[in-house]
Amino acid sequence: xxxxxxxxxxxxxxxxxxxxxxxxxxxxxxxxxxxxxxxxxxxxxxxxxxxxxxxxxxxxxxxxxxxxxxxxxxxxxxxxxxxxxxxxxxxxxxxxxxxxxxxxxxxxxxxxxxxxxxxxxxxxxxxxxxxxxxxxxxxxxxxxxxxxxxxxxxxxxxxxxxxxxxxxxxxxxxxxxxxxxxxxxxxxxxxxxxxxxxx
Amino acid sequence: xxxxxxxxxxxxxxxxxxxxxxxxxxxxxxxxxxxxxxxxxxxxxxxxxxxxxxxxxxxxxxxxxxxxxxxxxxxxxxxxxxxxxxxxxxxxxxxxxxxxxxxxxxxxxxxxxxxxxxxxxxxxxxxxxxxxxxxxxxxxxxxxxxxxxxxxxxxxxxxxxxxxxxxxxxxxxxxxxxxxxxxxxxxxxxxxxxxxxxx
Numbered sequence: 001x002x003x004x005x006x007x008x009x010x011x012x013x014x015x016x017x018x019x020x021x022x023x024x025x026x027x028x029x030x031x032x033x034x035x036x037x038x039x040x041x042x043x044x045x046x047x048x049x050x051x052x053x054x055x056x057x058x059x060x061x062x063x064x065x066x067x068x069x070x071x072x073x074x075x076x077x078x079x080x081x082x083x084x085x086x087x088x089x090x091x092x093x094x095x096x097x098x099x100x101x102x103x104x105x106x107x108x109x110x111x112x113x114x115x116x117x118x119x120x121x122x123x124x125x126x127x128x129x130x131x132x133x134x135x136x137x138x139x140x141x142x143x144x145x146x147x148x149x150x151x152x153x154x155x156x157x158x159x160x161x162x163x164x165x166x167x168x169x170x171x172x173x174x175x176x177x178x179x180x181x182x183x184x185x186x187x188x189x190x191x192x193x194x195x196x197x198x199x
Numbered sequence: 200x201x202x203x204x205x206x207x208x209x210x211x212x213x214x215x216x217x218x219x220x221x222x223x224x225x226x227x228x229x230x231x232x233x234x235x236x237x238x239x240x241x242x243x244x245x246x247x248x249x250x251x252x253x254x255x256x257x258x259x260x261x262x263x264x265x266x267x268x269x270x271x272x273x274x275x276x277x278x279x280x281x282x283x284x285x286x287x288x289x290x291x292x293x294x295x296x297x298x299x300x301x302x303x304x305x306x307x308x309x310x311x312x313x314x315x316x317x318x319x320x321x322x323x324x325x326x327x328x329x330x331x332x333x334x335x336x337x338x339x340x341x342x343x344x345x346x347x348x349x350x351x352x353x354x355x356x357x358x359x360x361x362x363x364x365x366x367x368x369x370x371x372x373x374x375x376x377x378x379x380x381x382x383x384x385x386x387x388x389x390x391x392x393x394x395x396x397x398x
Contacts, residue, residue, distance in 0.1 A: 078353070082351070082353035082354065083351060083353070083354070084345070084349075084351075085342045085345070085346075117396050121392060121393070121396060124388075124389070124392045125389050125392075128330075128385050128388050128389060129385070131327075131330070131331070131334075132330070132334055132381065132385055135330075135331055135334040135335060135338065136334060136337075136338035136341075137338070138335075138338075139334065139335035139336070139337075139338035139339040139342075140338040140339060140341060140342035141342075142335075142339060143284045143338075143339035143340075143342040143343055144342055144346075146283070146284070147284075147343075147346075147356075148354070150283075152281070152282060152283075154277070154281035154282070155281065155282070155347070155356075155357075155359050156357065157346075157354075157356040157357075158354075158355065158356075160354050182331065186327050186328070186331060189323075189327050189388065190323070190324050190327060192392070193320060193323045193324075193391070193392055193395055194320070196392055196395045196396045197316050197320060197395045197396075
């Protein structure tokens, strides 16, 4: 963080000095500060999204409950890999977490050089893809968690949360965490669009 | 396409004539034509999204199968409103279809005046929300359709598609249609961001 702050004024003056040479439109100081503010909010939101995505992945990935009674041949156990949707959830949210960590340097570039368009466009495109991935896994897991809680009498799918209460609670928590990440992604996309628009 | 080409020079000259009055930066001819092209693609993609979203809504909404045998007290019937997730799907996709129809005028404004930022930003924000809604309903319905096809032995949820084959096929088709709408929304968001960026 200290290197970033030291680099800040120096590099922005360099950018301003070079701007007329590369044909960019000269910008008012207030606009640059406003874009830098958006970039800082973008960075902080990304940190929040990393937290919630990692928490969702870890919560779902460690969800595992063994019931305290068993028969001679069978032990009653529920784990996330009993349900393909939860497996998909863990894989997708792990990918999203990894992407978020890798996106941090690009977000820092946006803070140091608020007027560079390339990284911001790249982030917006990848954010859209990550939003779709996180949203798909979150919604699919939510549908299964709802079924596990309530069951469905029309199709004879019984609720399993009476037996596996802790497992269900962990899965529900993971779904909530992933939806928080989804909302943060939506805000990130809108923020990027605001920062990209013409002055 | 021919009308577009005829309209091109006229309206872009109008936009250039008015640009200094509202304080916009004068733009080269190629840039305006390029933005107009993006706006036209945006409009066509919206038409495609309306088609797939409406088809998904109608397919799921009319999915209803009555088995040709019955007992004295019970008739075997499967309908989309037996499953809350499918009800959510129909409602959400109907909302998305309605939004898409209402967004067409704003998309046309983008074709006529390629340099106006307001409607495009509004569309981008609402597109992001619509993407999340369509994606949630599509993924949740996909999770349930997968379960209906394959069942899950760990939780004793049996596959119902052996009995209700036509119902399952309709639901699967609706899910495919909604995912097509989701992909179109992702392209629309990225296109809007490209059109918004500074020249």
